[in-house]
Amino acid sequence: MPAPSVMVDRVAKAIYTSEYDDETYPWANLSGGELFSYRGLAHAAIAAMREPTPKMIDAAYNVAYSSSSRIGDGAVVTHWRAMIDAALAEDAK
DSSP, rough: OOOOOOOHHHHHHHHHHHHHTTTSOOOOOOOOOHHHHHHHHHHHHHHHHHSHHHHHHHHHHHHHSSSSOGGGGGGHHHHHHHHHHHHHHHOOO
């Protein structure tokens, strides 16, 4: 099996630590089967975010047209963060 991506592992660990205290039940001590399960959940979560919501698109549009950012100076990261923030804000309501 290929190694998971950095993002898949990051999301998998976030899912795990939302359920368990990493100090009491360390991520590093999970079995291969447990890691596989959390990585599967993470992959599904990331895949679900592939299609942005209208609010995410609006957030990226607003960042793009309210600044003088260009692709080469971190604009992609700024747009991505704005879109994710909009998705999280939708969930908080």
